[in-house]
Amino acid sequence: MTAPGSSPSARPTIEDVLASGIAFNADGLVPVVVQEHTTRAVLMLAWMDAEALRRTARTGRATYWSRSRGEYWVKGETSGHVQHVRVLALDCDADTVLLEVDQTGPACHTNTATCFTGREIDVRHTEP
Known part of the structure; x- marks a missing residue:
């Protein structure tokens, strides 16, 4: 959230970001793409509401909203x-x-490294 060349201390707080407006969907949720910091692998997609964002920012532990269970999960x-x-x-x-x-x-509840591991789809490129 920091502009290139600006200092980390100029970063907005989670309250600043929430006040400026996040485009939550009709259920009050926003999609979260989760990426491994070192390898850059995309691990999973999850959902957060404003409170999950606050908890994540406050604790440094990823906290999500479970749409199926209707509860927060760390x-x-x-x-x-x-x-x-x-x-x-x-x-x-x-x-x-x-x-x-x-x-x-593993990031996935199926015990795979990512939620996409082993689920690749064949892509056939055809010339027009």
Whole structure:
């Protein structure tokens, strides 16, 4: 969320960002793309509301809103596969969050490294 060349101390707080307006969907949620900080691998997609964003910013632990269970969950709380947040950023349209994390263990609940591991789809390129 810092402009190139600006200092980290100029970064807005989560309250500043929430006050300036995040484009939450009709359910009050915003999608969160989770990326491993060191390898840059995309680990998963999850959802947050304003409170999950606050908890994540305050604790440094990735906290999401479970749409299926209707409750907050801290990644790794039961599995031990913790996500320590290194970067919390908002995209240019303020409708998607990027979390860069240090991932401990597999990111996916299926015990794979990412939620996309082994789920690649064949792409056939055809010339017009």
